[in-house]
Amino acid sequence: MTYALLVLVGIMAIVVWWLVRQTVNVKPWMEQRPIEIVDGDGALSLPPVKVGLGVFLAVATSLFALLISAYHMRMLGEDWTRLAVPRVLWLNTGLLFLSSVAMQWTQAAARRGQIDGVKSGLIAAGALTFSFLAGQLWAWQQMDAAGYFLTANPAYSFFYLLTALHGLHLLGGLWVWGKTTAKVLRGVEVGKVRLSVELCTVYWHYLLLVWLVLFAVLLHAHT
Amino acid sequence: MTSVTHDESAYVPPAEVEEPELYHPKTFVGRYIWSQDAKVIAVQYAITAIGIGLVALVLSGIMRLQLGFPHTFSFITPSNYLQFVTMHGMIMVIYLLTALFLGGFGNYLIPLMVGARDMVFPYVNMVSYWVYLFAVLLLVASFFVPGGPTGAGWTLYPPQAILDGTPGHNWGIILMCVSLAFFIIGFTMGGLNYVVTVLQARTRGMTMMRLPLTVWGIFMATVLALLAFPALFVSAIMMTLDQALGTSFFMPALVSKGQHLAYNGGSPVLFQHLFWFFGHPEVYIVALPAFGMVSDLIATHARKNIFGYRMMVWAILAIGGLSFIVWAHHMYVSGMNPYFGFFFATTTLIIAIPTALKVYNWVLTLWRGNIHLTVPMLFAIGFVFTFINGGLTGLFLGNVPVDLPLSDTMFVVAHFHMVMAVSPILVVFGAIYHWYPKVTGRMLNDTLGKFHFWFTFLGTYAIYYPMHYLGILGVPRRYYAVTGTDFIPDSAHSLNEGITIAALIVGAVQVVFLYNLIWSYFKGKPAGGNPWRATTLEWQTPHTPPKHGNFGAELPMVYRWAYDFSVPGAAEDFIPQNQPPSKKARGLEKALDAGEVGPHTAGALGIQKPLGGKP
Numbered sequence A: 001m002t003y004a005l006l007v008l009v010g011i012m013a014i015v016v017w018w019l020v021r022q023t024v025n026v027k028p029w030m031e032q033r034p035i036e037i038v039d040g041d042g043a044l045s046l047p048p049v050k051v052g053l054g055v056f057l058a059v060a061t062s063l064f065a066l067l068i069s070a071y072h073m074r075m076l077g078e079d080w081t082r083l084a085v086p087r088v089l090w091l092n093t094g095l096l097f098l099s100s101v102a103m104q105w106t107q108a109a110a111r112r113g114q115i116d117g118v119k120s121g122l123i124a125a126g127a128l129t130f131s132f133l134a135g136q137l138w139a140w141q142q143m144d145a146a147g148y149f150l151t152a153n154p155a156y157s158f159f160y161l162l163t164a165l166h167g168l169h170l171l172g173g174l175w176v177w178g179k180t181t182a183k184v185l186r187g188v189e190v191g192k193v194r195l196s197v198e199l200c201t202v203y204w205h206y207l208l209l210v211w212l213v214l215f216a217v218l219l220h221a222h223t
Numbered sequence B: 001m002t003s004v005t006h007d008e009s010a011y012v013p014p015a016e017v018e019e020p021e022l023y024h025p026k027t028f029v030g031r032y033i034w035s036q037d038a039k040v041i042a043v044q045y046a047i048t049a050i051g052i053g054l055v056a057l058v059l060s061g062i063m064r065l066q067l068g069f070p071h072t073f074s075f076i077t078p079s080n081y082l083q084f085v086t087m088h089g090m091i092m093v094i095y096l097l098t099a100l101f102l103g104g105f106g107n108y109l110i111p112l113m114v115g116a117r118d119m120v121f122p123y124v125n126m127v128s129y130w131v132y133l134f135a136v137l138l139l140v141a142s143f144f145v146p147g148g149p150t151g152a153g154w155t156l157y158p159p160q161a162i163l164d165g166t167p168g169h170n171w172g173i174i175l176m177c178v179s180l181a182f183f184i185i186g187f188t189m190g191g192l193n194y195v196v197t198v199l200q201a202r203t204r205g206m207t208m209m210r211l212p213l214t215v216w217g218i219f220m221a222t223v224l225a226l227l228a229f230p231a232l233f234v235s236a237i238m239m240t241l242d243q244a245l246g247t248s249f250f251m252p253a254l255v256s257k258g259q260h261l262a263y264n265g266g267s268p269v270l271f272q273h274l275f276w277f278f279g280h281p282e283v284y285i286v287a288l289p290a291f292g293m294v295s296d297l298i299a300t301h302a303r304k305n306i307f308g309y310r311m312m313v314w315a316i317l318a319i320g321g322l323s324f325i326v327w328a329h330h331m332y333v334s335g336m337n338p339y340f341g342f343f344f345a346t347t348t349l350i351i352a353i354p355t356a357l358k359v360y361n362w363v364l365t366l367w368r369g370n371i372h373l374t375v376p377m378l379f380a381i382g383f384v385f386t387f388i389n390g391g392l393t394g395l396f397l398g399n400v401p402v403d404l405p406l407s408d409t410m411f412v413v414a415h416f417h418m419v420m421a422v423s424p425i426l427v428v429f430g431a432i433y434h435w436y437p438k439v440t441g442r443m444l445n446d447t448l449g450k451f452h453f454w455f456t457f458l459g460t461y462a463i464y465y466p467m468h469y470l471g472i473l474g475v476p477r478r479y480y481a482v483t484g485t486d487f488i489p490d491s492a493h494s495l496n497e498g499i500t501i502a503a504l505i506v507g508a509v510q511v512v513f514l515y516n517l518i519w520s521y522f523k524g525k526p527a528g529g530n531p532w533r534a535t536t537l538e539w540q541t542p543h544t545p546p547k548h549g550n551f552g553a554e555l556p557m558v559y560r561w562a563y564d565f566s567v568p569g570a571a572e573d574f575i576p577q578n579q580p581p582s583k584k585a586r587g588l589e590k591a592l593d594a595g596e597v598g599p600h601t602a603g604a605l606g607i608q609k610p611l612g613g614k615p
Helices: A002-021 A048-075 A088-112 A115-145 A154-186 A194-222 B028-033 B038-068 B078-114 B122-141 B171-200 B213-245 B268-301 B309-325 B338-366 B375-398 B400-406 B410-440 B446-473 B490-523 B583-593 B599-604
Strands: none
Touching (some): A002 A048, A048 A194, A088 A115, A154 A194, B078 B122, B078 B213, B078 B268, B122 B171, B171 B213, B213 B268, B268 B338, B268 B375, B309 B338, B338 B400, B410 B490
16 A cells, blocks of 8 residues: 555645645734735635646545555465556557647647637547547457456456546546537637636646556556 | 536636626526535435435344344344444445535535635536435445345455355445445545635635634545545445456455355455555544534534634644554454554554544633533533543554454444444534524524433443443454353343343434424524524524525625634624624724734734734
8 A cells, every 4th residue: 555655645745735834823813814805815826626626636646546556465466467568558658648748739829829729739639539548448459359358367457447447537538628629619719718728738647647657557567 | 507607717706606696596496406506415415314324223223123132033134134234334434424524514514614605616516416316326226136235244345245145245235336436426526626615715814724623624524535535436346346247356266165266366455455545534534524513513602712723723634644544453353464563553542642632622622611501512512522432442442452352342333333423423413403593594492402412422322331341241243143152141131132222212312303303494493693603604694594605795704713702801702703803993903013002902802913923
């Protein structure tokens, strides 16, 4: 459980650090608040939805850290075998990386107010992400064809489980992407989708990072 | 269902909402069924949680009938008994207490107490409830599937949870795992709301250190739940795959009825680690909201500011952090490395420090307070007693050599029921008596409330005090019947009968509580806006019950912390958080700054100036 604990220590450290920076060291029973007080007492200068995404990513990080911890504990079993990692996963990794780049490019276009750039960026990012998911399914199919389905060995069970959960998270992101893209195609102003694009970008980068860690874990078991 | 137009380029202060007219629901369905109002969602959560909790209460009564009068009731078979134990435990811990504290009280109190119009993501909040309801229905459905619900015990340990000999090893365990997964998805939606609302939607002047401790408790419990529930989610998915598709995450190589099963090499201990990585924080997911609420109940009904507010906040944070590094004290008997046992025993004892600090602060708040023995206060004091008793036996069980012989006995059942069942439930009752007037506009009947308190409080002691003794005698837990066992004397059986009678009485008394809830809704004395003369914002709303949007045209501005009770020289013995300093007091600000008057004079006039601290 070391990995999960390390992640949780990190998250809790952020929580405590933020609270200390807040007003946790003041004496509220003696505290002065002037009448002309301003908005947002100690609130982060971010839209709530961005803070919400940050909290969700902390939850997702806990989930994946626990899975990786479980993976390493289960690896100690004598029945554990080497995982034959399909080569298509390298291609998929490249696709996800490019989708993340496209999302970053889209965000830059949104900040510049270029709706055409946003449109093409979103479409490119979506296409690359769907390609990644198709590639993951192809990897599943390859493994199944080679006789390594879910129950072949715990290494494969974990492979399917990890890739499925990562893919489900991406599908959730694609739902938001779909809503945003639909708005852009309907011709809304760029200001009305800027926040959604920024959220998608953060989420895509996060899922790329998660995939890179998962892939490294799978490769590590492979060697 | 209403939807709020969302122009992402427009700036809206976090506590406000865009276009209030669109925000208000227009239809009955939008107002009460597919409601996005956190208060309605809170009531939906509460009714569902109490409803399923009553099922669990009946199950516990049946279990007690079996234990008190074994071989008397033909409808209680060994399989049924295990199923009832399992469902009772899981329902009470997850579907009642967690849902009621966070989904019920969290939804109702957070927006009101922080001065917001609603949760920050009302639509997601609404979906959260319906997913929760779906999870509950899935769980209930397991009573009606072939084989019935799982009888694996609430910890669902493999391999027995999915082996032939365990009741509900097919559909029962799958439905349980899927239901848990949906519960966690639903909770995550709600939890995001609770955390972000506290962080981002506080009204002007409501700094973190002016939050009532109720909000702190719910906030930290939600953080814990968001980080710990993924462990249960992972366990539930892997268990489902082991059962349904034949993977071997947790299932070792086994021979059952002479047949080699297809499983190979799985680790039951891995499941235990994952389960308790969730399971121990779960204790505090339930306890921290209770800690927060009882702090507010005690301060309000003792007319005294809470003792050591800052320490209370830091204790909540410390308990939250430490709760993640004590999980394996539930696994001393799993054969772990003795050094691990030493580590977890040490952390377990360390977590007693911030917990004890809170107990001292509650007692010191009561000390020389103007104690009003109202029904909420009775329950609050009952909680403090019970939590101390339950906590002390936790010190026993936290030590490895003491835990080993007691681990599988009724001593553990008595301990965790005192600390995790009776204690929080007493707070739930106290909180319902306290906030019911705000929710409905009517007071609960006082006489019935006191009757309910005394029978519940004394009754639970009649149940669980002797149960410790049974445990020390060696009476095992989880057993259908222990008659004919040499080392258990006849007196233990007599004791079991007594416990059962007490349990049935306590269970029956809850009918009085339910009657009071319903009767008072129609016939109760009108409460007015602030019957307890409390300081926090939920009592300062222009309407009682608060309307959609909570605070009318304008959100409140907060000038002070939540515990200005019995301020010397003040006109009343409480000063609401949104009461501005008087003109006279404001005029004194300059004099105070100039050092012409002392801080106590200013405090008496309701002005909060630092005594030299940070402005």
